[in-house]
Amino acid sequence: MASGTSTAAAVKLRITEIFASVQGESTRVGLPTVFVRLTGCPLRCTWCDTAYAFTGGESRTLDEVMAEVARHGLEHVCVSGGEPLSQKACLALLSALCDAGYSVSLETSGALDVGAVDPRVSRVVDLKAPGSGEVERNLYANIALLTPHDEIKIVLAGEADYEWAKRQIAQHRIAERCTVLLSPVAGALDPARLAEWVVRDRLPVRFQLQLHKVLWNDARGR
Numbered sequence: 001m002a003s004g005t006s007t008a009a010a011v012k013l014r015i016t017e018i019f020a021s022v023q024g025e026s027t028r029v030g031l032p033t034v035f036v037r038l039t040g041c042p043l044r045c046t047w048c049d050t051a052y053a054f055t056g057g058e059s060r061t062l063d064e065v066m067a068e069v070a071r072h073g074l075e076h077v078c079v080s081g082g083e084p085l086s087q088k089a090c091l092a093l094l095s096a097l098c099d100a101g102y103s104v105s106l107e108t109s110g111a112l113d114v115g116a117v118d119p120r121v122s123r124v125v126d127l128k129a130p131g132s133g134e135v136e137r138n139l140y141a142n143i144a145l146l147t148p149h150d151e152i153k154i155v156l157a158g159e160a161d162y163e164w165a166k167r168q169i170a171q172h173r174i175a176e177r178c179t180v181l182l183s184p185v186a187g188a189l190d191p192a193r194l195a196e197w198v199v200r201d202r203l204p205v206r207f208q209l210q211l212h213k214v215l216w217n218d219a220r221g222r
């Protein structure tokens, strides 16, 4: 049987970028974090801000990725994409990061099964609203797998998306399982309006803005 080291050397991932920044979303917002952005995504959300991660990237071994993460010297690591789970080796990466003692989160589209993700990982799972153009891709079976350690994120392009999100939250009792994050699509929905709707309707959610957009206007690698 192969040793752990040789296994890690054999596992390959396609990586768009690895960089340090502050976490821009989720309940970890503001925490200094290393981001590992995996290449590839089977979805095409209308408002996607990481289309540069759809193709290209570099092939790296798991050992190389772990060494690059360690070089940044931070406690928190976020594995993102693209859709990171579209690469099978993502699961090995997540477990290796947990084994190494990092506090690990995963940002995923909600279109792929999150059931095999290491339970030490905080899963931040999108629920795609109709305005994304990808509402048919939601894998609703994921919701039943979530725990208070995980989060659901719904990005809203307008009032119709907001009303849809309200119905989903109630119908699937999502807020009883985990934190629900609502955020506006930049330039499409006025953040103040969304904040007002959330308060008006007493929704059991957390309103959020993407901090990295406020700070760096979505510059790549920030």
Ligand code: SF4
Residues within 6 Å of the ligand: 041, 042, 043, 044, 045, 047, 048, 049, 050, 051, 081, 082, 083, 109
């Ligand atoms: S799932 Fe994420 S990376 Fe893929 S198209 Fe949608 S927003 Fe972009």
